[in-house]
Amino acid sequence: MAPMDQSLRTENRPSVCPHDCPSACSLDVEVIDGRSIGRVRGAETNTYTAGVICAKVARYAERIHHPDRLLYPHKRVGPKGSGQFERISWDEAMETVARKFLEAERDFGAQSVWPYFYAGTMGYVMRDGIHRLRHVKKYSGQYSTICTSTAYTGFVAGTGKLAGPDPREMGVSDCIVIWGTNPVHTQVNVMTHVARARKERGAKLVVIDVYMNPTMKQADMALLVRPGTDGALACAVMHVLFRDGLADWDYLNRYTDHPKELEAHLRTRDPAWASAITGLPVAEIEAFAKLVGERKRTYFRLGYGFARSRNGSVNMHAASCIAAVTGAWRHEGGGAFHINNAIYHWNKRVIEGQDAIDPTIRKLDQSQIGRVLTGDKEALYNGPPVKALIIQNTNPVTVAPEQELVKKGFAREDLFVCVHEQFMTETAQMADIVLPATMFMEHDDIYAGGGHQYIQMGAKLIDPPGECRSNHEVICDLARRVGAEHPGFTMSPRELIDVTLKDSGWDSLDSLEKQLHIDAQPPFEDAHYLKGFAYPDGKFKFKPDWTSVPSVNNGAMGPWQKLPEFPDHFPVIEEATEEHPFRLATSPARNFLNSSFTETPTSKAREGRPEVMIHPADAAPKGIKDGDLVKLKNVRGEVIIHARLFDGVRRGVLIAESIWPNKAHVGGRGINTLTGADQAAPYGGAAFHDNRVALEKAPT
Ligand SMILES: Nc1nc2c(c(=O)[nH]1)N[C@H]1C(S)=C(S)[C@@H](COP(=O)(O)OP(=O)(O)OC[C@H]3O[C@@H](n4cnc5c(=O)[nH]c(N)nc54)[C@H](O)[C@@H]3O)O[C@H]1N2
Ligand SMILES: Nc1nc2c(c(=O)[nH]1)N[C@H]1C(S)=C(S)[C@@H](COP(=O)(O)OP(=O)(O)OC[C@H]3O[C@@H](n4cnc5c(=O)[nH]c(N)nc54)[C@H](O)[C@@H]3O)O[C@H]1N2
Ligand code: SF4
Ligand SMILES: [Mo]
Numbered sequence: 001m002a003p004m005d006q007s008l009r010t011e012n013r014p015s016v017c018p019h020d021c022p023s024a025c026s027l028d029v030e031v032i033d034g035r036s037i038g039r040v041r042g043a044e045t046n047t048y049t050a051g052v053i054c055a056k057v058a059r060y061a062e063r064i065h066h067p068d069r070l071l072y073p074h075k076r077v078g079p080k081g082s083g084q085f086e087r088i089s090w091d092e093a094m095e096t097v098a099r100k101f102l103e104a105e106r107d108f109g110a111q112s113v114w115p116y117f118y119a120g121t122m123g124y125v126m127r128d129g130i131h132r133l134r135h136v137k138k139y140s141g142q143y144s145t146i147c148t149s150t151a152y153t154g155f156v157a158g159t160g161k162l163a164g165p166d167p168r169e170m171g172v173s174d175c176i177v178i179w180g181t182n183p184v185h186t187q188v189n190v191m192t193h194v195a196r197a198r199k200e201r202g203a204k205l206v207v208i209d210v211y212m213n214p215t216m217k218q219a220d221m222a223l224l225v226r227p228g229t230d231g232a233l234a235c236a237v238m239h240v241l242f243r244d245g246l247a248d249w250d251y252l253n254r255y256t257d258h259p260k261e262l263e264a265h266l267r268t269r270d271p272a273w274a275s276a277i278t279g280l281p282v283a284e285i286e287a288f289a290k291l292v293g294e295r296k297r298t299y300f301r302l303g304y305g306f307a308r309s310r311n312g313s314v315n316m317h318a319a320s321c322i323a324a325v326t327g328a329w330r331h332e333g334g335g336a337f338h339i340n341n342a343i344y345h346w347n348k349r350v351i352e353g354q355d356a357i358d359p360t361i362r363k364l365d366q367s368q369i370g371r372v373l374t375g376d377k378e379a380l381y382n383g384p385p386v387k388a389l390i391i392q393n394t395n396p397v398t399v400a401p402e403q404e405l406v407k408k409g410f411a412r413e414d415l416f417v418c419v420h421e422q423f424m425t426e427t428a429q430m431a432d433i434v435l436p437a438t439m440f441m442e443h444d445d446i447y448a449g450g451g452h453q454y455i456q457m458g459a460k461l462i463d464p465p466g467e468c469r470s471n472h473e474v475i476c477d478l479a480r481r482v483g484a485e486h487p488g489f490t491m492s493p494r495e496l497i498d499v500t501l502k503d504s505g506w507d508s509l510d511s512l513e514k515q516l517h518i519d520a521q522p523p524f525e526d527a528h529y530l531k532g533f534a535y536p537d538g539k540f541k542f543k544p545d546w547t548s549v550p551s552v553n554n555g556a557m558g559p560w561q562k563l564p565e566f567p568d569h570f571p572v573i574e575e576a577t578e579e580h581p582f583r584l585a586t587s588p589a590r591n592f593l594n595s596s597f598t599e600t601p602t603s604k605a606r607e608g609r610p611e612v613m614i615h616p617a618d619a620a621p622k623g624i625k626d627g628d629l630v631k632l633k634n635v636r637g638e639v640i641i642h643a644r645l646f647d648g649v650r651r652g653v654l655i656a657e658s659i660w661p662n663k664a665h666v667g668g669r670g671i672n673t674l675t676g677a678d679q680a681a682p683y684g685g686a687a688f689h690d691n692r693v694a695l696e697k698a699p700t
Helices: 090-108 124-128 130-137 149-159 167-172 190-203 230-243 249-255 259-266 270-276 281-292 312-326 366-373 405-411 470-482 494-504 509-515 600-608 616-622
Strands: 012-014 026-032 036-042 075-076 084-085 112-119 141-143 175-179 204-209 221-222 298-302 334-337 363-365 387-394 418-422 433-436 445-448 454-458 518-519 582-585 611-614 629-634 635-643 653-655 693-697
Touching: 012 454, 075 090, 084 334, 090 112, 090 387, 090 433, 090 470, 112 141, 112 366, 124 130, 124 445, 124 470, 124 494, 124 693, 130 470, 130 600, 141 418, 149 312, 167 190, 175 190, 175 281, 204 281, 221 281, 230 259, 230 281, 230 312, 249 259, 249 312, 259 312, 270 281, 281 312, 298 312, 312 334, 363 366, 363 470, 366 405, 387 470, 433 454, 433 693, 445 494, 454 509, 494 509, 611 616, 616 635, 616 693
Parallel strands: 112 387, 141 363, 175 204, 175 298, 204 221, 298 334, 387 418, 418 433, 582 653, 611 635
Antiparallel strands: 012 026, 026 036, 075 084, 075 433, 445 454, 454 518, 582 693, 611 653, 629 635, 629 693
8 A cells, every 4th residue: 555644646556447348458547645546547558458448437536436435334224125224333244144144054055045246346356256155155156147158158159269369450450340249338449459450451340230339330331230130141141252252161171160061051041031130231241241251351359249139149159150251260360259268267266266166056047136036946946045145246136137026036025135335236225234345446356358368467556435345355254254164265365366377377466566467368370270279179160069068058048959050040039029019129338337337427427318219210100209208118027218219220129228227217117127037048148139129108
């Protein structure tokens, strides 16, 4: 810590953005008087994030010094959800949590306790330490499906691992295809490299999305597809590549599994077929195929968004296949990229307490928290009910699907809930015990970029306000009180970081701090799979064995028996019906990050209010005008929201940029009232952008 006695000294210190964003930007933070945060800028030292950060984090002083931050432990004194809390001591709070956990364990078995977490911070010590407590105590596991399952599964299906060409190579591409991600909102740094490629090489930017978002507005070629139809588009593109002699047969023969069968399979998947499914004109599909067929240095930047459908894994895989047909992988600036998880070869043995894992313990589906808490037998794997929760880094009473069930579950009188949070979120509001949490500049942690290749240290810069404690402190304290023993509970965050670096084949914390960060980018031939893909035979799989996709297997789920053998349109999405004629996607808002930043004044002001975008021609016959309140309804519930007429969506498609708190909506029901928690094939995942709904003018 900086000494407190020098008045108003400003120093600039390095840090890392901890939020759940592929960019993990390197930050340059003004620390004022050793106590508070001034301006936050991007640090130039990181050659990927390169001094650029998003506006919401540039204004971080607003969040870290927010007057509404939780500062002290509280216990509930009124009815559940009443918001009536009373300040208590840390000791009383932790004693209560421990007692409730021990009682649940005694009466219903250890698996009636469910530590529930997600990626509100991406630091490994603070995010993943909760597993250590879980494993040592044999509490219920969490199968983390809310974000990545469909996307990861689809990418790994082809390549065998989660890695790809250096993201900085986008800057030397001749064509960049931004597919199902909206980087202007969700990972702004992609645009830096796109700008470079356009300037230096005259590169073309293609954007494939379901609405004319700010990224698509910058595109040379804008492909507006119907939600959940990207597999069909990918197939037609490959059809054209084979048909027109634009396939790289030398590459196909050396590096892929069944190219001849793929070609034959695609003969019937022509642009006219795909046009009927995707809504794209045939000419646009032909032009896109020609562009990527001729420009071998094409970088397919594949996002999460187009995988958040019930057929999302198939769509992700199909898109990645295009790079194998053109042989783009061979070229600098070419190939397909989703995320760089595999390059770090993390060994989080100590942080997660992996030596204590008991594989017989159930792993409850994170996305099905509503079903789990309302006693759905299948969701509970026929095991004991969940009687006690500790929640860190996530806000399920806003972000999880099937909100009606989620709210019902959290309202249970016999459920004990402890929420460790920075703000009084809608989840904290439902708690019995609320604990105040530190923010990233108030604790030590380590971060690795998903959208780039740096390992970075984010050191504590200032003391936390009030009595805030870090996740690590809370987990270690609770462990002591419930009798959980593990070396990790007695180590400091810095010791955990050091041992994790060493276990993972990186040097040490000392050396990381000296270098500022580690550039973990593998050599070109590895990143481009020139020595083969990550399957035993070294081949890219056009015909994946869906039920043995490595590293993501929790047992096949959803309608996996129906998965197509080859890339295809997998018709398991919530197609529109007469009763529910609209398809709704819940794409991310620019000034929020999931439900974070919904508390900061500038973000709230910039976003305005919850709105749904409707094509004017869909609105007119229903008498809906811009700014009217409308009702969206499906089998899971209904939502009242303001209409925004916008011709950048297709007819029959609705977009609600998310995730506003439920309470920001008239009637108190947020957008996740409408989203489903049924598991996508083959390894689960929530289909947030795949919802059929009815639309009508709300009664006034
Ligand atoms: N500002 C902001 N930044 C964020 C977040 C946020 O909420 N706000 N969330 C963070 C998190 S947790 C994550 S996982 C990442 C996710 O970041 P992304 O990879 O960008 O994924 P999504 O945000 O789900 O959606 C991206 C785009 O996919 C589009 N999309 C939806 N359905 C389809 C489809 O069927 N086909 C196609 N082609 N496109 C479709 C959406 O309209 C949206 O524009 O962003 C992170 N960054
Ligand atoms: N409709 C719709 N719903 C969605 C999505 C969508 O696209 N559409 N996206 C989904 C996706 S991809 C995701 S990842 C989820 C994410 O949803 P959440 O997991 O809720 O996401 P965040 O807002 O990133 O973080 C949650 C909380 O973590 C807290 N937090 C941050 N750091 C710390 C810390 O160090 N300690 C503690 N104790 N708390 C901390 C923050 O204050 C915040 O309230 O939402 C999903 N829900
Ligand atoms: S772009 Fe993402 S990683 Fe970078 S500062 Fe913004 S939220 Fe953080
Ligand atoms: Mo996410």
